[in-house]
Amino acid sequence: MHNTYSPWGELALRADLSLEWGHLVGRMGEYLHHERTIRLDARMPRRQARAVLAHELQHAAAGDEVTHCDRTNLRQEQRADRLAARLLIDVRDLGDAMMLHARHHSATAVELRVSDRLLAVRLDDLHPSERGYLRGRLEDGHGVV
Known part of the structure; x- marks a missing residue:
């Protein structure tokens, strides 16, 4: 992490x-x-x-x-x-957790040790560069952030 x-x-x-x-x-x-x-x-x-x-x-x-x-x-x-x-929630940890849990948000929140609500806040408030980083990490068929 x-x-x-x-x-x-x-x-x-x-x-x-x-x-x-x-x-x-x-x-x-x-x-x-x-x-x-x-x-x-x-x-x-x-x-x-x-x-x-x-x-x-x-x-x-x-x-x-x-x-x-x-x-x-x-x-x-x-x-x-x-x-x-x-x-x-560091964006690199977020990308790792989203890949590990196939973008399942509750499992991702558990992995990051935060509430589901705070994970949703972080996802809603991504900087464009962070969004691009996550898109690159998740291009393996799990869709786009």
């Missing part, structure tokens, strides 16, 4: 943040800016927790707060998803 990013490692370096595990309702994680706390739902699988933590760390880095404006909240969520997906 080419990707060496670990959200757990990043959290360990962030002495200003605390992590709490619990049972959240309606979400898997949240970042509370004024408390400098990330909360994760203890019931989620390990690979999903990795993806959610990476997402919440992006909120912390940006100083995001929930607002009364749905549009602003949506932009914050989309940005955190895109950045977390890029940090967790």
Whole structure:
């Protein structure tokens, strides 16, 4: 694997943040800016927790707060998803995993240790050069990205 990013490692370096595990309702994680706390739902699988933590760390880095404006909240969520997906999924690892699992997305997500949702975000946000790279890797009859 080419990707060496670990959200757990990043959290360990962030002495200003605390992590709490619990049972959240309606979400898997949240970042509370004024408390400098990330909360994760203890019931989620390990690979999903990795993806959610990476997402919440992006909120912390940006100083995001929930607002009364749905549009602003949506932009914050989309940005955190895109950045977390890029940090967790190197395009070379993505190509290897997609070839290994014949482009089956759930199996690819398991291989990359991310949630299915974050894999979908990464695939939707490919740079044209990354898309070209993946096309080249997958030309063996599995179709085009």
